[in-house]
Amino acid sequence: VADSDRSEIVTASVLVIGDEIxxxxxxxxxxxxxxxxxxxxxxxxxxxxxxxxxxxxIVEAVNELRARxxxxxxxxxxxxxxxxxxxDSIARAFGVVIDVDERALAIMRPAYAKRGLELxxxxxxxxxxxxxxxxxxxxxxxxxxxxxxxxxVMAGVPAIMRAMLEDVTGRLxxxxxxxxxxxxxxxxxxxxxxxxxxxQKAYPEVVMxxxxxxxxxxxxTELVLRATRSELxxxxxxxxxxxLKASGLI
Amino acid sequence: VADSDRSEIVTASVLVIGDEIxxxxxxxxxxxxxxxxxxxxxxxxxxxxxxxxxxxxIVEAVNELRARxxxxxxxxxxxxxxxxxxxDSIARAFGVVIDVDERALAIMRPAYAKRGLELxxxxxxxxxxxxxxxxxxxxxxxxxxxxxxxxxVMAGVPAIMRAMLEDVTGRLxxxxxxxxxxxxxxxxxxxxxxxxxxxQKAYPEVVMxxxxxxxxxxxxTELVLRATRSELxxxxxxxxxxxLKASGLI
Numbered sequence: 001v002a003d004s005d006r007s008e009i010v011t012a013s014v015l016v017i018g019d020e021i022x023x024x025x026x027x028x029x030x031x032x033x034x035x036x037x038x039x040x041x042x043x044x045x046x047x048x049x050x051x052x053x054x055x056x057x058i059v060e061a062v063n064e065l066r067a068r069x070x071x072x073x074x075x076x077x078x079x080x081x082x083x084x085x086x087x088d089s090i091a092r093a094f095g096v097v098i099d100v101d102e103r104a105l106a107i108m109r110p111a112y113a114k115r116g117l118e119l120x121x122x123x124x125x126x127x128x129x130x131x132x133x134x135x136x137x138x139x140x141x142x143x144x145x146x147x148x149x150x151x152x153v154m155a156g157v158p159a160i161m162r163a164m165l166e167d168v169t170g171r172l173x174x175x176x177x178x179x180x181x182x183x184x185x186x187x188x189x190x191x192x193x194x195x196x197x198x199x200q201k202a203y204p205e206v207v208m209x210x211x212x213x214x215x216x217x218x219x220x221t222e223l224v225l226r227a228t229r230s231e232l233x234x235x236x237x238x239x240x241x242x243x244l245k246a247s248g249l250i
Numbered sequence: 251v252a253d254s255d256r257s258e259i260v261t262a263s264v265l266v267i268g269d270e271i272x273x274x275x276x277x278x279x280x281x282x283x284x285x286x287x288x289x290x291x292x293x294x295x296x297x298x299x300x301x302x303x304x305x306x307x308i309v310e311a312v313n314e315l316r317a318r319x320x321x322x323x324x325x326x327x328x329x330x331x332x333x334x335x336x337x338d339s340i341a342r343a344f345g346v347v348i349d350v351d352e353r354a355l356a357i358m359r360p361a362y363a364k365r366g367l368e369l370x371x372x373x374x375x376x377x378x379x380x381x382x383x384x385x386x387x388x389x390x391x392x393x394x395x396x397x398x399x400x401x402x403v404m405a406g407v408p409a410i411m412r413a414m415l416e417d418v419t420g421r422l423x424x425x426x427x428x429x430x431x432x433x434x435x436x437x438x439x440x441x442x443x444x445x446x447x448x449x450q451k452a453y454p455e456v457v458m459x460x461x462x463x464x465x466x467x468x469x470x471t472e473l474v475l476r477a478t479r480s481e482l483x484x485x486x487x488x489x490x491x492x493x494l495k496a497s498g499l500i
Contacts, residue, residue: 019459022295023428024285025474026461028278031300035274045272047307048300050281053459057297080440081460082447122443141464157462178273190330193372197332209269209303210331211276212407214391224275 010175012038013047013065017058017076017086018156021050029158030075037165042174043071053077058089066093066151071172073165076156078145080122087146090153091130101129104144111142137167147171176228181237185250188212188219195243196223203236260425262288263297263315267308267336268326268406271300279408280325287415292424293321303327308339316343316401321422323415326406328395330372337396340403341380351379354394361392387417397421426478431487435500438462438469445493446473453486 014034020026031048038045046069051057058077065072077086091098104127112119126143129135136145136152138160145154145164154164185192189212200208207226212219223240227233244250264284270276281298288295296319301307308327315322327336341348354377362369376393379385386395386402388410395404395414404414435442439462450458457476462469473490477483494500 016298019457019476020461020474021281022285022298023430023476024282024287024289024295025430027282031271032274032277035272037274039274045274046302048266048272048298050298052296079460079462081443082450083459117438117440120440120444122447123440125443126440180273180275188367190367190370190373190376193331193375194370197372200332207269209333210329211270212329224270226269226273 008175010043010071010173011046011069012043012071012073013049013069014045015058015061015065015072015074016048016050016156017053017074017089018050019052019083021076022052030156030161033158033162034073034075034165037169039178041169041172042177043172044175044178053083053085055085055089055092058086059093062090062093062151066149070150072151074151074153075161078126078143078153078155080120080125080143084125086153087128087130090148090151094130094132094148094151096131096148098128098130100124100127101133101135103135104129107135107144108142134171136164139163139167178226178228179230179233180224180226181233183223183225183237183240183244183250185221185223185244186218187221187249189221192221192223192244192249195247195249196240199236199240199243202239203232206232206236258425260293260321260423261296261319262293262321262323263299263319264295265308265311265315265322265324266298266300266326266406267303267324267339268300269302269333271326272302280406280411283408283412284323284325284415287419289428291419291422292427293422294425294428303333303335305335305339305342308336309343312340312343312401316399320400322401324401324403325411328376328393328403328405330370330375330393334375336403337378337380340398340401344380344382344398344401346381346398348378348380350374350377351383351385353385354379357385357387357394358392384421386414389413389417428476428478429480429483430474430476431483433473433475433487433490433494433500435471435473435494436468437471437499438464439471442471442473442494442499445497445499446490449486449490449493452489453482456482456486 077084133146133148140160154161209224211222327334383396383398390410390413404411459474461472
């Protein structure tokens with residue numbers, strides 16, 4: 001994020017909580033979905049961490065990340081079972097108490113009754129919300145997420161995570177949206193690299209990356225330019241296209 | 251990882267380096283693949299981080315992670331373009347010099363010649379290896395990865411990453427392999443949670459997690475038990491099956 005006053009930029013990190021991701025049992029789908037969403041709304045995702053279901057590790061990561069970024073989005077560990085320790089860990093990180101929350105109960109009690117499900121002590125665990133948190137609606141399975149300070153606590157099940165992310169979005173401060181342009185070149189990146197590096201030097205405020213692929217015996221490289229100011233992005237993209245043509249690369 | 255002397259356990263972290271993951275442009279496939287592989291060979295993955303293509307951020311993460319875990323596996327940022335700064339950042343993190351490496355050149359020169367590709371200055375960047383590192387073979391596109399101290403530096407392209415992971419595996423120390431057993435219950439997890447929490451208390455050395463799903467109108471919960479000692483795992487799994495049957499849950 002180079003072409004804007006850093007003070008305008010809204011930053012974020014994602015903290016994935018779950019042994020199942022680290023063991024390989026479950027393949028994470030949330031990091032990419034959150035990354036896409038934040039890029040679209042004008043929040044710059046700058047770090048991701050995955051930690052196990054261990055309170056000390058969650059507390060440490062939350063406290064490091066919330067001090068460093070505008071927002072921290074957590075996924076996982078808010079279900080009804082004993083290994084769901086995210087809410088208690090977040091309360092510990094903020095040094096606040098946690099108990100069954102009347103607002104959460106008011107949502108869950110009629111909804112569970114309607115579905116013919118009993119509000120077991122285990123399910124009551126899902127109504128435990130740290131003091132001072134605001135609820136995040138869960139249109140899928142009803143037990144809410146929450147936002148405390150700059151930390152947004154969401155479920156790990158992808159459909160529920162997406163519903164919660166949708167619900168909380170209106171409450172988030174956003175910054176300039178990162179725009180991007182892609183030029184596809186049918187060459188290995190080693191043949192474009194020098195021209196591309198010179199181009200980066202000419203436009204230090206545009207973030208430029210090169211992504212190679214090799215399919216069906218052909219080398220391809222995607223040159224991606226990113227900036228928040230679209231005039232600057234267009235100028236840098238047009239100029240690169242001209243240079244690639246002049247060199248016979250496209 | 252609770253049922254074994256911690257001193258036997260070999261731990262690891264993964265550091266994914268790349269703006270394209272954080273922007274959402276590329277969806278990571280390497281975390282899951284590395285997690286699966288490490289679990290299979292007896293290395294416990296305990297943390298993952300994703301950081302941008304920014305030297306200070308890479309250096310900071312590498313130095314934190316290599317002090318904390320037996321191994322650090324990095325992916326991304328070792329290609330020929332200006333945004334590929336991983337090798338230089340790793341050299342900085344270790345405080346060693348970096349230059350074009352004769353061993354890497356000896357691999358790349360004939361291989362590029364054979365494929366009719368010129369060894370451009372950009373491609374020579376891929377032969378830059380920090381002093382003191384051992385090379386990791388790349389059977390796909392030839393430019394090698396490397397291992398320095400306890401840090402294993404691999405490509406971001408999934409096929410190349412897998413080839414490098416395969417090559418380096420024989421050099422890694424491994425520990426007791428985490429075994430797992432899964433019991434599938436056709437109930438929402440809120441109805442199993444209390445029995446399962448009691449079972450966890452009865453077997454503190456077995457790591458137990460619960461993973462719900464909801465498909466085609468049916469609630470399912472997978473109860474996963476993990477331990478390095480298979481007798482203990484079998485005993486805990488059989489005992490849980492008995493308890494679930496006695497409660498009419500399966």
